[in-house]
Amino acid sequence: MTRPLVVVGDALLDRDIDGEATRLSPDAPAPVVEVHREHTRPGGAALAAALAARDGREVVLVTPLGGGADDDEVRSRLRGRVRVAEFPLDGTVAVKTRIRAGGRPLVRIDRGGGAPGRPGDAVTEAIAAAGVVLVSDYGRGTADALRPLLEAAAHRAPLVWDPHPCGGPPVPGVRLATPNAAEARLFAEPLGAGDGARGLRAAAERGAALSRHWRAAAVCITLGERGALLSRGAESPMLLPAPHRAPGDPCGAGDCFAAAAAAALADGALPEEAVQRAVAAATDFVSRGGAGDPALWGEADPLPVPAHDAFALADAVRSRGGTVVATGGCFDLVHAGHVGMLESARRVGDCLIVCLNSDISVTRLKGPGRPLTPLEDRLRVLAGLACVDAVAVFDEDTPEALLRKLRPDVWVKGGDYTADALPEAQAVRSWGGQALVLPYLEGRSTTALARRAATAAAVRPR
Structure with a gap:
């Protein structure tokens, strides 16, 4: 029997308010947005779990949820896609709202949030039964609250850690850590790696330093359109380039990358193979419109993959x-x-x-x-x-x-x-x-x- 892929982390609710801005407000130098459409969807670890489940595999989301309407919206959106092993949240799920004009964000508004409570037996059992664990850390306390369980899990199953600047470091023994370039720079600064520089050489130094410091089998720094840089602690990493340019909304691309890498490891892939699959998946994800693609949530017929058509x-x-x-x-x-x-x-x-x-x-x-x-x-x-x-x-x-x-x-x-x-x-x-x-x-x-x-x-x- 195949064991499930378990996603651990902070669930969010993402909301996009889309419209057009053709004039400024008469009382302030601010654009007036004529709203055409509003759309909500799971975000954070909830998005990563939904993406990991797209190919029909069994996915369990371990996350704290509260009793508010926004928490119920997350539950509703995930129903039938993933199994949720939730534990109490003292507060409500955080909501990130983007106001966009012509498809481009003007401002983001964050509200809500809370502190994770004590996990119950369902959480412990879900993590213990995992074939692969993906930690989708959004710096809101879930990974820290479950750290002892995750340390134990790293000895039993491949563990992928998608870190956040406001969160803690990955547990020792992770199979793959997936910071983006800005996060890697921030995490590596105290180690003196990269010396504040930019570019591939600096990224290579940071990946090697973080792999050693975190005691991770591999660190993969995502580089947007350039692909990803995979390091195993040596100074000569492997660059996995993107298969094509991806015009589109990059929102959620990091979650897609981490979910695809975790799924590949669950299928028995080596880290190099997992990263290559993740780069391709994230590129196509952005090409289709990112997390805002209506087809992702069953609201429209999916577009063909545009890379070859x-x-x-x-x-x-x-x-x-x-x-x-x-x-x-x-x-x-x-x-x-x-x-x-x-x-x-x-x-x-x-x-x-x-x-x-x-x-x-x-x-x-x-x-x-x-x-x-x-x-x-x-x-x-x-x-x-x-x-x-x-x-x-x-x-x-x-x-x-x-x-x-x-x-x-x-x-x-x-x-x-x-x-x-x-x-x-x-x-x-x-x-x-x-x-x-x-x-x-x-x-x-x-x-x-x-x-x-x-x-x-x-x-x-x-």
Whole structure:
């Protein structure tokens, strides 16, 4: 019988109030928000537990809850998702309210909270029966109240500790600790690690120092869009990069990361494998809208994962008010001119989709012997660039039919064009889009590269 994944920590209630701000208040220099929507959801350890249970595994949440309406809202939201082993809370669950305009937070209001009471037998039994324990510490006393039970659990089962600046250190023997970059910097300052610096070298020093200081098997510092840095106490850590850029709300990404890592360890993964799975899960989570994604709570049909689907990505970015940018070409031999143009194009909007000529299309355009690089390889090279969010392939001579389905807000090309002279400009304008030309690095071209390579091969000594 598989033992459950047990999440221990502080449950919260998160509330988003969304609207638009188009004017200032007449009595103060403050924006007036016209509210369009309010949404509440479990937060803190309750969110981590709900995320860990998404794949159908048995999850138990150990948390203190009070008797207020907000506490009942947390219970209601978790019902049918996770089993709650609660113990008394002297007070009410803390509520975090974000007021947002155009999807961007203006202010956060915190209220409520209390002190954990004495845990009962149900709590002790739940932790003792855990296959894996995730401590989701939000600095409100739960982890401290249960510390003796967690110290014992670390000797029996893999334990993941997601720390908080206001909480205590992980118990000795944790399998994986998951501070973010700011938390790692704060925790490592008293140890003299990183010397107040930023960057990967400083993060590596902090991860190694914290692994030794906390007596943790591994410390993983999450780095947002850069991925995560895994250290086992040595000065040469492993970087697990994010699989793609994730335009979206990062709220809850840390909880998703920790939950995915704990679930992977429950499945028998090594820490390196668990972190890799967690990076991918957190990236997709942000792409879908973070903790505020209605599909997460059964309030809408889930979006397809946009990382590999250009159309799903375009829809997701547009639904959040973002700008979809597209460009196109053969990209037969990707050179510095291509990369510079693609990086510039990505900065124009919130995602970049490359419309790529198929092999048949390239041959018709360029003649026999082309492409030099087959489609599968060209796809992989483009998808591996950090500035490219998705690739869509077309067989025709021009990408116009593909563009009419994709309907980007901006169509970008590099080279000696004018915007009006771009073949696709008229089509893009028909749905309100804009065609742009970006400068190209002079002297860089696939034809020139191929010619130089052929010349070098011809004169090579036999």
